[in-house]
Amino acid sequence: MKIYEKAPAKINLMLDVLHKRPDGYHEVEMVMTMVDLADRLEMSALPRDTIIISSQAGYIPLDEKNLAFQAARLIKDRYDVKSGVHIHLDKKIPVAAGLAGGSSDAAATLRGLNRLWDLNIPIEELQKLGAELGSDVPFCVTGGTALATGRGEKLTPVANPLQCWVILAKPPINVSTAEVYGKFRAAQVKEHPSAQGMIRAIEAGDFHGVCTRLGNVLEDVTLRLHPEVQQLKEGMLRLGADGALMSGSGPTVFGLVYKESKVARIYNGLRGFCKEVYAVRLLT
Ligand SMILES: C[C@](O)(CO)[C@H](O)COP(=O)(O)OP(=O)(O)OC[C@H]1O[C@@H](n2ccc(N)nc2=O)[C@H](O)[C@@H]1O
Ligand SMILES: Nc1ncnc2c1ncn2[C@@H]1O[C@H](COP(=O)(O)OP(=O)(O)OP(=O)(O)O)[C@@H](O)[C@H]1O
Numbered sequence: 240m241k242i243y244e245k246a247p248a249k250i251n252l253m254l255d256v257l258h259k260r261p262d263g264y265h266e267v268e269m270v271m272t273m274v275d276l277a278d279r280l281e282m283s284a285l286p287r288d289t290i291i292i293s294s295q296a297g298y299i300p301l302d303e304k305n306l307a308f309q310a311a312r313l314i315k316d317r318y319d320v321k322s323g324v325h326i327h328l329d330k331k332i333p334v335a336a337g338l339a340g341g342s343s344d345a346a347a348t349l350r351g352l353n354r355l356w357d358l359n360i361p362i363e364e365l366q367k368l369g370a371e372l373g374s375d376v377p378f379c380v381t382g383g384t385a386l387a388t389g390r391g392e393k394l395t396p397v398a399n400p401l402q403c404w405v406i407l408a409k410p411p412i413n414v415s416t417a418e419v420y421g422k423f424r425a426a427q428v429k430e431h432p433s434a435q436g437m438i439r440a441i442e443a444g445d446f447h448g449v450c451t452r453l454g455n456v457l458e459d460v461t462l463r464l465h466p467e468v469q470q471l472k473e474g475m476l477r478l479g480a481d482g483a484l485m486s487g488s489g490p491t492v493f494g495l496v497y498k499e500s501k502v503a504r505i506y507n508g509l510r511g512f513c514k515e516v517y518a519v520r521l522l523t
Contacts, residue, residue: 240283240284240355241281241282241283241284242281242282242351242354242355243279243280243281243282243351244279244280244282244347244348244350244351245277245278245279245280245347246277246278246279246280246332246340246343246344246346246347246379247273247274247275247276247277247343247382247522248273248274248276248277248332248336248338248339248340248343248407249271249272249273249274249338249339249342249343249375249378249379249382249486249487250271250272250273250274250338250405250407250486250487250493251269251270251271251455251484251486251487252270252271252272252437252441252449252452252453252484253268253269253270253432253433253434253437253452253453253454253455254267254268254269254432254454254455254456254457254487255267255268255269255431255432255434255454255456256420256423256425256428256456256457257425258425259425260390264374264390265390265420265423266388266389266390267387267388267389267390267391268386268387268388268434269386269387269388269391269434270384270385270386270387270397270434270437270438270441271375271378271384271385271387272383272384272385272399272521272522272523273382273383273384273521273522274405274407274493274519274520274521274522275519275520275521275522276331276332276338276407276517276519277331277332277343278328278329278330278331278332278340278343278344278347279328279329279331280307280326280327280328280329280344280347280348280351281326281327281329282324282325282326282327282348282351282352282355283324283325283327284322284323284324284355284356285322285323285324285325286322286323287322287323288321288322288323289323290308290311290312290315290323290324290326291323291324291325291326292305292307292308292325292326292327292328293325293326293327293328294327294328294329294330295328295329295330296328296330296334298334299328299330299334299341305328305341305344306341306342306344306345306348306372306373306376307326307328307341307344307345307347307348308326309345309372310344310345310346310348310349310352310368310369310372310376311324311326311348311352313349313368313371313372314348314349314352314353314356314358314360314368317368318356318358318360320352320356320358322356324352324355326348326351328344333409333491333515335413335414336409336486336490336491337414337485337486337487337488337489337490337491338407338409338486338487338491339375339378339379339487341373342372342373342375342376342378342379343375343379345369345372345373345376345379346365346369346376346377346379346380347379349365349368349369349376349380350365350380353365362380362381365380366380366381366392366394369392370392374390374391374392375391375487377391377392377394378391378392378394381394381396382522383396383397383399383522383523384396384397384398384399384441384523385397386434386438397438397441397442398441398442399441399442399521399523400442400444400523401441401444401446401449401521401523402520402521402523403446403481403495403496403497403520403521404495404496404497404499404502404518404519404520404521405493405494405495405496405518405519405520405521406475406480406493406494406496406502406505406506406509406516406517406518407486407491407492407493407516407517407519408471408475408491408492408493408494408509408513408515408516408517409490409491409513409515409516410465410467410468410471410490410492410513410515411514411515412465412467412468412490413490414461414464414465414488414489414490415488416487416488418464419457419460419461419464419488419489420457420488422460422463422464423456423457423460427459428456428459429459430454431454431456432452432453432454432455432456433452433454436448436452437449437452437453440452446481446495446497447481449482449495450481450482450495451482453482453483453484453495454484455484455485455486455487457485457487457488457489458484458485458489460488461485461488461489461490462485465489465490468485468489468490468492470512471492471509471512471513472484472485472492474508474509474512475492475494475505475509476494478504478505478508478509479496479501479504479505480494480495480496480501480505481494481495481496481497482494482495483495495521502518503518505518506518
């Protein structure tokens with residue numbers, strides 16, 4: 240038997256860091272949503288007790304370092320599943336981009352194996368399992384648009400009627416999420432973005448309100464380490480995006496664009512100085 244799951248990329252429309260916790264994680268307030276750029280997972284049942292990961296992408300680990308592997312092992316251990324699975328990852332989301340590619344694969348694995356093995360695990364339980372794999376995984380289990388608090392695992396859904404284009408541009412640099420959080424200093428934050436303001440604008444379908452409320456306090460940290468991210472953001476706005484922001488800990492910058500007629504110009508303009516550019520729709 241085979242089943243399929245889509246694993247979409249996430250973007251952070253706002254991200255605020257409140258403080259560092261005794262466990263080393265940071266307390267955050269984020270509004271997250273998903274875009275129509277997705278990995279595709281094919282899960283095939285295996286009679287023997289093993290987990291096999293394959294992918295067309297040559298640049299991700301295929302062993303126990305892969306988050307899909309970790310998700311499969313977690314669900315097998317916790318629910319005492321003796322059969323195995325072959326998971327093929329058709330990667331479309333750029334890796335280490337701030338788009339939660341690995342987290343979304345892990346979440347899709349949890350959803351998929353719940354179906355493949357008829358486990359009937361409630362969605363809240365899948366989210367709890369997800370939190371053991373990474374802070375972005377619980378959100379990726381359900382997707383949609385949500386306010387995420389705690390270290391990212393406490394979720395409140397947000398009704399999102401917005402429709403727009405999202406241009407994603409990933410510069411060819413590696414950013415470590417742990418390093419960015421580690422270099423974050425609350426005292427250096429000039430302006431905290433407002434989660435409630437962002438949620439009100441989304442729920443009202445106020446596209447321009449959303450664009451003016453975009454904010455990510457991790458942006459300054461990554462921009463100091465990699466000034467090319469700032470140039471990409473400026474380029475995005477200069478070419479006509481209605482709003483632009485770095486996603487997560489970066490380095491991907493996304494631009495929100497209302498009018499379809501502007502998309503090709505921004506896409507082509509960015510391709511002039513960045514190889515990895517995508518024009519996709521917001522998933523609502
Ligand atoms: C930047 C975001 O992607 C925004 O959505 C997330 O906050 C990070 O999510 P993630 O990549 O799933 O992060 P995890 O794998 O849980 O953690 C990676 C590292 O980031 C730091 N980290 C992460 C989340 C958080 N709330 N506080 C942290 O300080 C920790 O040093 C942790 O060791
Ligand atoms: N299924 C997977 N897909 C992509 N990368 C994976 C996967 N499993 C493990 N990794 C490893 O995880 C690391 C981060 O990749 P990922 O694409 O998840 O980052 P990210 O988009 O920055 O995540 P986030 O936004 O949650 O911080 C990479 O070093 C990669 O080798």
